[in-house]
Amino acid sequence: MSTPITIFDTTLRDGTQGEGISLTAEDKVKIALKLDALGVHYIEGGNPGSNSKDIEFFNRIRDLNLHAKLTAFGSTRRKNSICEQDINLKHLIESGAKAATLVGKSWDFHVHTALQTTLEENLAMIYESLAYVNQNGMEALFDAEHFFDGYKANPDYALAALAKARDAGSKWIVLCDTNGGTLPGEIHEIVSRVTSLIDTPIGIHTHNDCELAVANSLAAITAGARQVQGTINGYGERCGNANLASIIPNLQLKMGYHCVSDEQLKSLTNVARYVSEIANVHLPVNQPYVGNAAFAHKGGIHVSAIMKDSKTYEHISPELVGNKQRVLVSELAGQSNIVSKAQELGLDIGTDGLKSRNVIERVKELEHQGYQFEGADASLELLLRDAYGSTKEVFTVDSFKIIVEKNGASLVTEAIMKITVGDEQVYTVAEGNGPVNALDNALRKALIQFYPGIRDIHLTDYKVRVLNEKDATAAKVRVLIESTDFNDTWSTVGVSSNVIEASWEALVDSIRYALLAMDKEDSTSKSPRESLGLINH
Structure with missing residues (x-):
């Protein structure tokens, strides 16, 4: 004993x-x-x-x-x-x-x-x-x-x-x-x-x-x-x-x-992340055993090996401590990374490998533009589902306009939006404490009548990084948005020389990820990931 x-x-x-x-x-x-x-x-x-x-x-x-x-x-x-x-x-x-x-x-x-x-x-x-x-x-x-x-x-x-x-x-x-x-x-x-x-x-x-x-x-x-x-x-x-x-x-x-006990040990990752959230202290992604990157694999050779046997590059099974294996996709990825990620999502990758090679080239092209998918899991998933023919458009944004008005001591931001959901076109107006917040409020206001479950989705983090500082205010920026529905958390990315456009791209990806394939009848009874078929039961 x-x-x-x-x-x-x-x-x-x-x-x-x-x-x-x-x-x-x-x-x-x-x-x-x-x-x-x-x-x-x-x-x-x-x-x-x-x-x-x-x-x-x-x-x-x-x-x-x-x-x-x-x-x-x-x-x-x-x-x-x-x-x-x-x-x-x-x-x-x-x-x-x-x-x-x-x-x-x-x-x-x-x-x-x-x-x-x-x-x-x-x-x-x-x-x-x-x-x-x-x-x-x-x-x-x-x-x-x-x-x-x-x-x-x-x-x-x-x-x-x-x-x-x-x-x-x-x-x-x-x-x-x-x-x-x-x-x-x-x-x-x-x-x-x-x-x-x-x-x-x-x-x-x-x-x-x-x-x-x-x-x-x-x-x-x-x-x-x-x-x-x-x-x-x-x-x-x-x-x-x-x-x-x-x-x-x-x-x-x-x-x-x-x-x-072994069962209690399986809750270790959850406990570590829970305490991190309550303490409001960022958990290092590379923290051993419980960090988000503790069992993440990026190099193509590594991914090819773990697909054969995870022991090749993992010292324990991540499930023993309640963590999970992750395959990262970036400009350094090989075809094994794409195949592994697609299989994880249950996508039909075909047999000739052409789609996977095309996806790799697309990822490399986007990351050269400034995108980073390691920290934007939902945007990567949407990219893969689009590439392998596993998505449908749940809404289309026809146009939007942002008005910023300085009125005395206050600054008022208003977003006017026109979107199409199915055969219906919806006009909506919403205010916010800034352009991104106003856009977020307007989009939700337009969609909530079709997808009531959207009321449980909210943004938990918003990060902006300047990619080429020498261009000053004309510099290209990368925006990362983190969202949650209380059951799950996901991240999306947008890149543009216009911070509002980059934010909008990440915001639309976040909503699209959450609502994709969500049926009107069960939108209030399932979490977005369940409706998307992204949770394995």
Whole structure:
């Protein structure tokens, strides 16, 4: 049987210390429920005595019956005081959390410089605080702050701090590489010694200042640590914490440990992207395991090989972590890329390869003009469906006019549009806070009577990139639009020297992709991708 590893998530506490990350109490509740479904064993919710937001979170989460142990964070008592009078410890006990993580100093330099107290008083603070938490019915965990720096400076004192935590009844002793400057070899050597001297289970908490947090966490596990702390997507102060979205699959799929169930592991990509959305932090496309490009293939030789056997260029099956294989089509694509993408869409590619070669030439021509289909999956799909004869026009735009009027302090934009849907011609007028928004509103207004499902589609992102800066205001631009229907997300692209025309092209592709082949009768009962036949049941 695989050795179990306890997963301790501190996204809601340490993760929120990352620059640009601010979670509301509602955000934290949503993320906690996702983490609980993922199967993590501890969820550190924050410091219940530090701010009203964390207090609200603990009040709301306590009645939700998490499977994970809700954990409150705090520090050892203040110097030269008693636990019963420490307001921080009082808030921990009143939080309703089942466990409490207390951070304490294990580096003599910090005791003298940061706490400005004696080494003996610091040891008393550790022992008395952990014992007090235990006596009040909470499971105690000790975070030995700056342990590795402390061990290298004064190993006897660092180990003495751990011994005090053990004697006080701490269930876990967690070794923290707080400055993130320790190397994997050092981590392995030091953790090996600690596990040989301390019989309390050991955890590891690393930071990523040397791009080694994941490697250091794995090194600690191989040296005998049995709990690993980290955050989803590696969020955290400075360069971040150890990334659980990489640690969990590495431990389970590569190293033979058990962290979560196989089914829970399949939700990892969804959890990582969900947390990214709630935190409003872009998830790097190349993030291992869960990134959109983690299993994306672009080179023709690569694609040709994975069509024969995906193991040729994939270290695991992406489905194991809930991700999927993607074949990219660009000017570098070979015929294998086109064939693979067309087969994925269920298109009839024929036997002579002529259509595929024509598509490749068309893609190369468009990308030379400035189009980029790697980030515009829906536009690429429409191009392929057009090429292989698998589309029908659901509407035609006959004309549109944009009027921008400056009226005093306000600027009013109006779009007038004439479109044809089937045998009907529709005139519509709509205002917007800019030309693109006005066009979007006018097009939706014209189509909604035919396709009521369009009310569930909205734009979530709009990007403009200048392709040839030297041409100044006459430069060609590329517009990328991201849209969603709450069930799916897709991206489209437009290119022109006129930003409105480029935006319009991307906008029409977005609507066309969503509504193509949508029957009037079931437009409200199916998502656009279902109506398009783009979801495999």
